[in-house]
Amino acid sequence: MMRRLLDALYTAAAGLAALSLLGIFLVMMAQVLLRELRMQLPAADDVSAYLCVATTFFALAATFKRGELIRVGMVIDRLRPFPRRVMEALVLVMAAVIMAYVTWWTGQDMLFSLEIEEVAQGTVPIPLWIPKLAMPLGAGLLLVAILDELVTVLRGAKPSYVVAAEERAASGDFSAEL
Template identity: 40%
Template structure:
């Protein structure tokens, strides 16, 4: 990703950016996997063969792509934000509101990460499997969700630290500036 204001030593910033980019690359690979699964499903119907579990794996790939892309989306300023209130605030009020919002989001992301990890662990220990014809152990598709949630929590902590140090840049995605 690059371009974030360095609040941490260069090696830390490089490592965090590599983490966000790595999760983004994994999300892109999951999207390719989703495409492959959908194409196999279509071909199977056209050529009269059945690959059990293809639909389930397409769903797993879609969920993995969504969760793994969360942190990079946040760091690029592409998450949906209600800016009506934020843009009306100035100075200390705006900074205070940003700190409050980032603190709340960080707390929620940490809880989400903890419960995602817990869910995957419980599925592993209980030998929980999919009810679809693939009977996949559920901890396998739950791992990308947990990893994505952890990386999102790290990204929110990063944003909170940057804001607290006054080094967080204003995110104004191009698309938002073109909206009518």
């Protein structure tokens, strides 16, 4: 039950990232069309930037779970199973601490923007807490994904990002490897 819920959360966040990316495309195409009519789309640059941040943060958890974030395994990949599991757990704990910090501070920044009613300085006064919301949500979901993998490692299983990388390698797909 919990596995399905977490996987659904990761998938939903990836869907939001895809919608944000589609939003960037639509804003850019609207700009192109309106330029031909000698018109402008107000706040297009601001909205594109906000959607770019949303795309990035909402995609983090799903990308991590699929093993597609940049990972340097020069040392850990050479370890025997038990030391590797210990090192994997330590790295995941450090990643969790860092992401907890990022989630906390981006959340505080978003709440401060809401509290002071901060708005964009562009042509359209967009309340900035709205685009800033994507950062703590995406970072928080990445934190959940990291803790999810930590539990997997502590139970003695391979983390899903390792399994995904091994499956890609077995099929001859090295596109995500450096």
